[in-house]
Amino acid sequence: MPQYMTFQPKPYRPRMSAYWYLDQWHYLRYALRESSSFFVAYFCVITLIQIAALKAGPTHYAHFQALMRCPVVIVVNAFALIFILLHAVTWFLLVPRVALRQMLNKPTPDLIASAPNFMVWFGATVIVALFILGVF
Amino acid sequence: MADTIILEVERFHPERDTEPSYQSFEVPLRADWMVLDALNYIKDQLDGSLTFRWSCRMGICGSCGMMINGVPKLTCETLLTNFAPGPVRVGPLDHFPVVKDLVVEMDDFMAKLQKVRPWIVRKDDFEPQREFIQTPAQLEAFHQFSLCINCTLCYAACPVSGLDSNFIGPAAIALAHRYNLDSRDQGQEDRLDIISQHEGIWDCTVVGECSVVCPKGVDPSLAIQQYKLTATKEWFKSFLLPRGKN
Amino acid sequence: MPDRSEVRTDNGSENAVETSAHDILIIGGGGAGLRAAIEIAEVNPKLSVAMVSKVYPMRSHTVSAEGGAAGVAGKDDTLDDHCYDTISGSDWLGDQDAIEYFVDTVPKELLRLEHWGCPWSREPDGRVAVRPFGGMKKMRTWFASDKTGFHMLHTLFQTSLQFPSITRYDETFATRLLVEDGAIRGIVAIELRTGKIRAIQAKAVIICTGGCGRVFPFTTNANICTGDGMALAYQAGAPLKDMEMVQYHPTGLPFTGILITEAARAEGGWLLNKDGYRFLQDYDLGKPTPTPVLRSMELGPRDRVSQAIFGEFEKGRAFHGPYGDYVHLDLRHLGEHKIEARLPMVRELCLKYENIDPIKEPIPIRPVQHYMMGGVHTDINAATPLKGLYAAGEAACVSINGANRLGSNSLGEILVYGARAGRSAMQYIEGADGRTLQSAILTQAADEERRLEQQYLRKTGGTERIAKLRDEMSHTMETGCGIYRERNSLVESANKISELKGRYANVAIDDHTRTFNTQLTSALELGFMLEVADTIVHSALNREESRGAHQRRDFPKRDDNKYLAHSVVSRSAEGPPRIEYLPVVITRWPPGERVYGR
Numbered sequence: 001m002p003q004y005m006t007f008q009p010k011p012y013r014p015r016m017s018a019y020w021y022l023d024q025w026h027y028l029r030y031a032l033r034e035s036s037s038f039f040v041a042y043f044c045v046i047t048l049i050q051i052a053a054l055k056a057g058p059t060h061y062a063h064f065q066a067l068m069r070c071p072v073v074i075v076v077n078a079f080a081l082i083f084i085l086l087h088a089v090t091w092f093l094l095v096p097r098v099a100l101r102q103m104l105n106k107p108t109p110d111l112i113a114s115a116p117n118f119m120v121w122f123g124a125t126v127i128v129a130l131f132i133l134g135v136f
Numbered sequence: 137m138a139d140t141i142i143l144e145v146e147r148f149h150p151e152r153d154t155e156p157s158y159q160s161f162e163v164p165l166r167a168d169w170m171v172l173d174a175l176n177y178i179k180d181q182l183d184g185s186l187t188f189r190w191s192c193r194m195g196i197c198g199s200c201g202m203m204i205n206g207v208p209k210l211t212c213e214t215l216l217t218n219f220a221p222g223p224v225r226v227g228p229l230d231h232f233p234v235v236k237d238l239v240v241e242m243d244d245f246m247a248k249l250q251k252v253r254p255w256i257v258r259k260d261d262f263e264p265q266r267e268f269i270q271t272p273a274q275l276e277a278f279h280q281f282s283l284c285i286n287c288t289l290c291y292a293a294c295p296v297s298g299l300d301s302n303f304i305g306p307a308a309i310a311l312a313h314r315y316n317l318d319s320r321d322q323g324q325e326d327r328l329d330i331i332s333q334h335e336g337i338w339d340c341t342v343v344g345e346c347s348v349v350c351p352k353g354v355d356p357s358l359a360i361q362q363y364k365l366t367a368t369k370e371w372f373k374s375f376l377l378p379r380g381k382n
Numbered sequence: 383m384p385d386r387s388e389v390r391t392d393n394g395s396e397n398a399v400e401t402s403a404h405d406i407l408i409i410g411g412g413g414a415g416l417r418a419a420i421e422i423a424e425v426n427p428k429l430s431v432a433m434v435s436k437v438y439p440m441r442s443h444t445v446s447a448e449g450g451a452a453g454v455a456g457k458d459d460t461l462d463d464h465c466y467d468t469i470s471g472s473d474w475l476g477d478q479d480a481i482e483y484f485v486d487t488v489p490k491e492l493l494r495l496e497h498w499g500c501p502w503s504r505e506p507d508g509r510v511a512v513r514p515f516g517g518m519k520k521m522r523t524w525f526a527s528d529k530t531g532f533h534m535l536h537t538l539f540q541t542s543l544q545f546p547s548i549t550r551y552d553e554t555f556a557t558r559l560l561v562e563d564g565a566i567r568g569i570v571a572i573e574l575r576t577g578k579i580r581a582i583q584a585k586a587v588i589i590c591t592g593g594c595g596r597v598f599p600f601t602t603n604a605n606i607c608t609g610d611g612m613a614l615a616y617q618a619g620a621p622l623k624d625m626e627m628v629q630y631h632p633t634g635l636p637f638t639g640i641l642i643t644e645a646a647r648a649e650g651g652w653l654l655n656k657d658g659y660r661f662l663q664d665y666d667l668g669k670p671t672p673t674p675v676l677r678s679m680e681l682g683p684r685d686r687v688s689q690a691i692f693g694e695f696e697k698g699r700a701f702h703g704p705y706g707d708y709v710h711l712d713l714r715h716l717g718e719h720k721i722e723a724r725l726p727m728v729r730e731l732c733l734k735y736e737n738i739d740p741i742k743e744p745i746p747i748r749p750v751q752h753y754m755m756g757g758v759h760t761d762i763n764a765a766t767p768l769k770g771l772y773a774a775g776e777a778a779c780v781s782i783n784g785a786n787r788l789g790s791n792s793l794g795e796i797l798v799y800g801a802r803a804g805r806s807a808m809q810y811i812e813g814a815d816g817r818t819l820q821s822a823i824l825t826q827a828a829d830e831e832r833r834l835e836q837q838y839l840r841k842t843g844g845t846e847r848i849a850k851l852r853d854e855m856s857h858t859m860e861t862g863c864g865i866y867r868e869r870n871s872l873v874e875s876a877n878k879i880s881e882l883k884g885r886y887a888n889v890a891i892d893d894h895t896r897t898f899n900t901q902l903t904s905a906l907e908l909g910f911m912l913e914v915a916d917t918i919v920h921s922a923l924n925r926e927e928s929r930g931a932h933q934r935r936d937f938p939k940r941d942d943n944k945y946l947a948h949s950v951v952s953r954s955a956e957g958p959p960r961i962e963y964l965p966v967v968i969t970r971w972p973p974g975e976r977v978y979g980r
Contacts, residue, residue, distance in 0.1 A: 011233035181851035184892035
């Protein structure tokens with residue numbers, strides 16, 4: 001080793017792997033959460049297609065329904081549902097905690113901060129379900 | 137329980153190596169030993185060239201942060217028997233340049249701390265005869281964020297810190313937030329300019345690992361998200377009330 | 383990064399010493415060092431201040447202080463009361479003029495720290511809260527939950543960041559003071575990251591390197607507390623003072639020596655022996671009461687409480703554990719709410735290091751070395767006899783702590799004397815000449831580099847392991863020079879330290895690289911510790927009385943006729959150190975009996 005290098009040690013700069021999120025479970029969980037946005041976008045597109053089909057008339061809507069009944073689409077939609085649930089749950093757990101703390105200026109337990117969102121979500125789900133089941 | 141355990145320690149001597157390698161050591165497995173005690177055993181009895189930082193051995197100075205089985209921890213607070221039967225991998229903190237063995241370069245971090253102006257800023261000339269009046273509630277508003285021991289485990293846990301070395305990082309933002317929330321400080325505006333840049337809060341994608349690994353319960357992730365709310369509010373205010381400043 | 387002035391070579395050889403120059407240089411980046419730097423930067427921003435520390439400042443040992451800092455604040459409290467408590471606490475070995483200055487200044491310093499952002503705990507009305515503390519007649523200890531030192535250090539460090547005139551040399555290990563014509567000229571230090579030797583010129587140097595607890599086996603002190611500054615001053619010809627005054631803190635955890643703050647007792651904790659008996663009442667410390675009474679029982683001064691615990695060990699009334707005897711500190715009756723609010727760190731430490739929850743079980747504790755009342759001899763202005771050399775904090779001995787320090791006086795001392803040393807250094811350099819580094823100094827620096835190379839870095843074939851020498855040193859200090867001492871044990875320790883100093887010449891170094899060589903620094907620290915241990919043992923041997931923390935079984939009484947004086951120890955070229963006595967300054971409090979609990 002040359003003399004001049006003795007006083008100029010080169011630190012080792014590790015490179016982060018492109019698959020860093022596979023190293024630890026908590027990183028993978030994060031990557032999955034972030035990927036859920038893709039499925040949210042997918043769901044929005046499906047909804048837009050559904051609305052367009054509704055507008056275009058009964059035949060088009062029947063085509064849309066047939067498409068939704070395809071086994072492949074059902075599987076994809078099932079995945080989408082799981083990811084969207086993940087998306088909603090992680091959002092509801094995080095945001096109220098920050099917002100409530102900001103308002104009250106003192107620590108609040110996570111469950112108390114997030115509970116209202118979940119309750120509203122549950123309530124809305126019940127109402128929509130009742131509509132779909134034909135009760136209203 | 138066996139009476140020894142293997143430690144696989146990452147070694148790197150810049151004067152002879154171009155990249156790190158692992159070396160195994162067998163150390164006694166004592167019930168009240170922390171991983172730091174095992175490292176000191178290696179340095180004292182087996183290989184005096186093993187290099188690592190440590191000082192208080194009670195989790196308050198922040199010197200001894202290292203990766204233990206891929207998770208950043210303070211070695212003085214991590215019980216060795218938690219890893220029995222082993223082996224245990226010990227390496228330098230992720231996302232920092234490695235100077236030697238388990239010692240990483242802290243210059244960048246120190247510069248980031250300084251950048252956020254972590255001191256009481258007064259815009260007026262008022263200095264009370266005695267203390268600033270600060271109620272226990274006002275103290276509690278920022279107290280949690282003042283507990284940071286600068287151990288940088290949060291930087292090692294944060295993938296953004298690894299991908300973008302310009303990211304100011306959890307501890308620096310939490311420290312800025314601590315001063316912002318302190319009722320005696322008037323420097324919120326100064327800090328906002330620095331923190332609301334791209335390498336500030338907006339680089340954070342809420343992975344949340346920083347708060348998980350923090351040994352002092354500072355919850356830097358909370359500080360960053362709160363800061364995002366504040367920064368957004370200020371941004372709206374700035375063009376809804378361009379001339380009015382609170 | 384520091385300004386590079388030039389790289390000089392000594393006679394054109396391979397050895398290169400890098401030089402830089404500043405007006406004032408501070409060794410040590412803890413509370414005292416930072417306070418001194420801020421004082422200089424605030425008063426005279428044109429002066430260039432260098433702060434040299436072997437660790438990053440926020441790692442300094444100030445960070446582990448827990449209990450609080452005393453300063454007269456309440457309406458029913460007076461400066462004279464604080465003076466009297468400190469003077470009687472010191473067993474009349476404290477210099478009363480320095481104590482009066484300290485007591486008068488400390489409340490202003492604590493307030494200044496509050497203005498700088500220190501999160502002092504508060505009363506409901508928003509005023510700073512105070513708590514009771516051992517040996518204090520009134521409640522006057524300011525506190526920041528139970529992490530006062532941590533908050534103070536971080537406040538000081540963060541405040542120091544706003545001054546561009548302070549240049550920090552982080553992780554730079556001072557190995558020698560440069561002296562010429564009887565005055566300080568700077569230091570030689572190793573830049574750890576690169577292994578480069580630096581000669582940093584300064585017109586004044588302030589030593590703020592803290593204590594030397596690692597000389598003892600069971601200590602609350604961090605690994606870095608190796609008495610570097612004390613040894614550097616001693617080797618440069620500045621004497622040390624009162625080195626035999628070693629404070630034992632009554633409540634440390636048995637294996638690690640980790641400190642359980644005195645605040646635990648101040649909040650109402652009880653000390654119990656193996657029969658569950660509050661034994662302090664047998665040692666003239668008062669009668670047990672359900673709630674704490676100031677200056678009584680568990681709120682007695684540290685030396686008396688440690689001696690009482692030791693007494694229980696000797697009487698066989700203590701528990702036996704794998705690391706020696708211990709007694710119990712019982713907090714259970716305080717209740718969960720109080721412990722969580724006032725003593726959260728105590729609970730954290732017990733859970734982590736002893737696997738015990740103080741809410742449910744008593745804590746095992748034993749006396750452990752904690753603080754050095756002794757240190758570099760300074761006058762009331764923080765000046766040593768060596769021109770241009772100052773000292774402050776635990777590394778110095780003014781003396782305000784005398785033979786025993788009261789809890790919560792040292793955090794105030796670092797502020798008061800850190801600032802004082804800064805001001806004294808500024809005054810001194812007004813008259814000093816600013817000549818550039820002379821060749822004589824450069825030669826000293828090059829010599830130092832050669833010494834480090836030959837005796838440590840290039841040396842092979844050493845047979846003594848650093849850890850073994852260190853263990854033997856600390857063992858002999860504990861057995862021969864511990865809480866209770868006597869002539870024979872001290873002589874034995876003195877001989878052992880001599881032997882170890884000889885064997886140290888043969889120390890084995892495995893790491894011959896330059897980059898961040900912590901084995902080299904461990905070896906240098908061991909050298910410093912052996913010097914300091916030598917002064918402790920000889921000072922203890924010469925003081926033939928018992929006073930405060932220095933207890934001689936063969937001379938159990940206090941002797942004001944011969945020993946109302948400080949032991950000043952200087953290095954001699956051959957043989958044991960030279961010890962002289964300097965009378966204590968008495969102003970308004972003639973020596974009296976130290977009474978607690980009555």
